Amino acid sequence: MKTTSKDDLRSHCAVNYGVEMFGDRWSLLIIRDIVFAGKKTYGEFLKSEEKIATNVLASRLSFLEGQGILLKAPSPDGRKDFYTLTEKGLDLIPIVLNIVLWSAQHDAKSYVRPLKDFVARISQNPMQVSEEVKALVRNGGCLFPNGKE
Incomplete structure (x- = not known):
């Protein structure tokens, strides 16, 4: 898939850039x-x-890799490719966490609603939690290794 360059954007509005990426x-x-x-x-x-x-x-993985959001590298045994977030991709974590907060507030069936401490922590310290999650993911971890958020 072709990557989007600054000349391919519909406009240079900041919201449009994010939506296109x-x-x-x-x-x-x-x-x-x-x-x-x-x-x-x-x-x-x-x-x-x-x-x-x-x-x-396949198309989305290729696009995100082309935009510098994902990095694709062979697994240690060479049988699969591993996708990880680049620093540019890690910078999307605060946005994803804000979507989680919004969903917890407006979706009565949201998987995160029962996780009141998690939601409260993001709400009270969004920058700190975002940085902690970035560090966790940068080092190969994830928030919920054993199931749904």
Whole structure:
């Protein structure tokens, strides 16, 4: 997939740039899967409950890699590719956490609603939590290694 350059943008509005880079549903869900569940491989992303189509997944992974949001590298055994967030990708974590807060407030069935301490902590110290999560993910970790957020 072709990468988007500054000349390909519909406008240079800051909101438009963000929407064109990561604003589609699938891109944000791939980022979510890395941050929250620690997913790293194509096969792991395919198993997400939203059931992304294989061609859409391949296209989004390629696009995010081309935009410098994801880094693709072979696994140690060379049989799979691992996808990780670059620093540019890690900078999306505060946005994802704000979406979590918004969803917890407005979606009565949100998976994070029962996690009141987690939601309160993000709400009270968003910058600190964002930096902690960035460090965790940068070092190969994730927020909820054993299940849903």
